[in-house]
Amino acid sequence: MNALRDLLIRQAGTTAFRLAIAGMAAFLVGAAAVAWLLFRETNAVLTDQTLATISAEAATLAREAQARGIPSLTYAVRLMSHQEGPGLYYLADPGGRKLAGNLNRVPPEIAGNPAGGVFRFETGEGAEKRERLGVAVPVSVAPGITLLVGRDVDEQRAFASRLKGSFLTGFVALGLTGLLAGLAMSRIALRRIEAMTATSRKIMAGRLSERIPLSGSGDELDDLAKSLNEMLERIELLMAGLKEVSDNIAHDLKTPLNRMRNRAEEALRDAGGPEAYRAGLERTIEDADELIKTFNALLLIAKLEAGAVQESSVTFDVGAMVRDVAELYEPVAEEAGLSLTITAGTGPAIRANRQLVGQAVANLIDNAIKYGRRTDGRSGMPAPEISVEVREVAAGAEIAVSDRGPGICAADRERALKRFVRLEQSRTQPGTGLGLSLVSAVARLHNGSVRLEDNEPGLRVVLVLPR
């Protein structure tokens, strides 16, 4: 019982219930106004009808008296009194004696009132005796003669009170229905909102994959649930990304950190004296610099993914810029025994952050130099050359860097663009594992794209940047 009471109290407190009750109250007020008008009009029509009948009869009787005298009037009244019907009459001579009529006296309520009015009278004898309501007006036919013409309006009164009763019953029924409907509506709304609350609690407890159930009706609560679910989806994705990054940081940064620590310890233990200490410290600083580089690359990617480098965007000639960067790497490639061919004219001009695009192109060429050679030593392969091309395409500029290395198999291409992913064969090469993911972040920031292709043999990375 207490539980039920609590439930009702809780439901009565819901917005849905309050809205239902407010709506119902407004409706009831409107309905009452209509009912009152209806009642008043009906009453007025009935009263007018009665008054019209009375005055018509009064006029007839007055004419009769004038034309044929009192005895004839007495006869007429007696005749009318004996008819079945609602007509009420009373005729008395100047002495106060009743001459004719079905009323026995002038009702005290209207005695002396020249306009007549409403009065009570009794009919029947003994057990059948009943008090009824009548209305009558005095008619002047001759001096001293009293004539009352009236109507029994008891039927009308009964009709009016029945009308009132049914209106009241209707109102009570309407009110109850509204209350129940409000409770039911709030129950439904409450149940769905409770589902949302429950889901969010589960999510807060760490179960990120929970989703709010949809009712399938496509209503506004479903819309809300749908967009909340989409938001949860995005949050889960971001969280997963964050987790992946922190896992990778743990993995890829702990190793060099540990190496650095070992190196410092080794230097401390070294009996070689100041010279050895110095060498150990220098190597430690080099290790620290490598770590800083990795951190910087990570931070840069994170910032690029957050977007916004509007201020430093300029319009520049991609062809010239790429040629410039490639030339910076030309001697490095040469020392590594690779030939670097640059196919870039002037243009197209694009609007972008020059430094970021430069960094992306540098990363691509750097990768090509690091991985652009076959390691399996098979003969008959094309010469190890790197090709850098810039072409103008409909979308803007297409920068392609191709090598003759082992390439990346189709299945791994998607993964290679992700942060920290270093495909097995590259583990032995130095590097942060962030090169390609930085390129793809730069592309995304400029609304461009990166795709990896087969250079048959080798890898071809295509960076597309819009104008």
Added chain:
Amino acid sequence: MRLLVIEDDRETAQFLQKALRESGHTADLAGDGETGLAMAQGATYDALIVDRMLPKLDGLTVVKTLRAESNRTPVLILSALGDVDDRVKGLRAGGDDYLTKPYAFSELLARIEALGRRVVPEEQETRYAVGDLVLDRLSHRVTRGGEHILLQPREYRLLEYLMKNAGQVVTRTMLLEHVWDYHFDPQTNVIDVHVSRLRSKIDKTFDKPLLHTVRGAGYMISERAP
């Protein structure tokens, strides 16, 4: 050089003061933007080292205020912010150079010394000479001991920058920024390869090397080995 370091982290500030003193400079310290601005206005310094995020008054406002008062003291801005736009904002505020934390002290030293030396406007120098190596900025001719050395345009600009800072350490990043105008990490030792190519042209056939590698810092062109 007389320097002013405006940096709110005490430990960093004291490390800089000590290291700068060991390198032959004197450095005053200011712990917040307001004090720093007052000190920069009240005394003459050869260069300022300003942290970007400071209590009371941020670094960029300090620099902007000084520039508005026509104070032309060279400023090196230090920042933990490494955003692509931050550098542009720093230089736009009136900074002469911008260095992102964490930095190597050798990098900071090389940059501050390069800034402090900018007394003669570089346009007025038409000729650089180190020992018997001469670079003529008007005819773009390079000679050593009277012998003409043929350089690629990029090699010429590399040598020009090194000679402009003769006797001073120039870091790899400074070369990348001034010779190539790149402000990004080139991943590999690209600069080393370019410098070694230049070296083979200007030093190889001569007895006395002029282009020196400074371990852990960068390069220096000088008559005497560092």
